[in-house]
């Protein structure tokens with residue numbers, strides 16, 4: 001059984017970079033090939049042994065709640081038509097042993113505030129935070145969050161997923177710095193949200209995967225608005241670092257920034273090229289297009 005049982009999905013952001021697509025539906029319901037982004041994230045958590053999925057939702061996110069609900073009419077109809085494979089696809093969105101909890105963040109005050117909203121469902125235990133718009137794919141290997149659970153088990157401290165980026169992009173990310181402990185693991189000595197390239201402490205960027213100890217909640221309660229006038233998770237982690245060791249883990253896998261249009265398009269192309277049914281025909285299509 002996994003030591004981390006609960007995954008939090010903060011999905012209450014406004015998704016402004018995808019307007020008008022996200023005017024009435026959540027960014028996390030945008031599909032990559034044939035599944036919504038949120039489902040890639042929940043499958044990653046379930047595969048890592050988590051059984052409580054906490055969705056922090058906002059207005060316009062009802063489709064997410066519906067996606068994780070039982071679809072009686074659809075399931076009955078698929079059953080009557082003997083569409084067993086499709087029925088399984090629909091039912092597997094929430095495997096039987098999984099509990100889903102939905103919490104409203106009534107105002108989009110920032111990622112840190114969204115995580116704080118999850119406290120009543122998380123309680124006093126370590127938990128994962130997964131941002132579905134960072135789709136991370138590790139073909140044939142352990143998922144990013146699974147790798148991080150293993151790091152947590154070995155080190156018993158909060159773990160932040162990181163990736164090397166071009167320093168010119170530091171103002172899009174939380175950036176961390178600290179001494180290396182092994183090839184992929186470092187200690188976090190410094191963490192800062194969206195620094196300018198001149199102020200970036202390193203080229204290591206925080207991406208949307210965290211394992212946090214519950215002590216983060218008390219830090220979040222006193223975190224003031226920071227970059228972008230939002231309550232930033234990064235700022236609370238910087239406070240937590242003063243009392244607990246925090247680790248940065250450079251995960252194995254390819255990350256697609258599906259919060260940006262270009263990252264979303266890349267994910268669709270590359271995941272279609274790995275898809276059982278589509279890979280061959282899509283490859284032929286792309287080859288013809290490139291001629």
Ligand code: UTP
Pocket residue numbers: 010011012013014015016017018027056105107108109110111113114131132133259
């Ligand atoms: P982003 O920074 O990507 O913001 O949030 P956003 O609002 O979703 O998208 P843009 O930038 O306007 O296009 C990172 C994550 O934090 C969640 C988002 O849903 C996303 O998963 N979030 C952000 C919240 O849940 N609540 C917030 O108040 C802010």
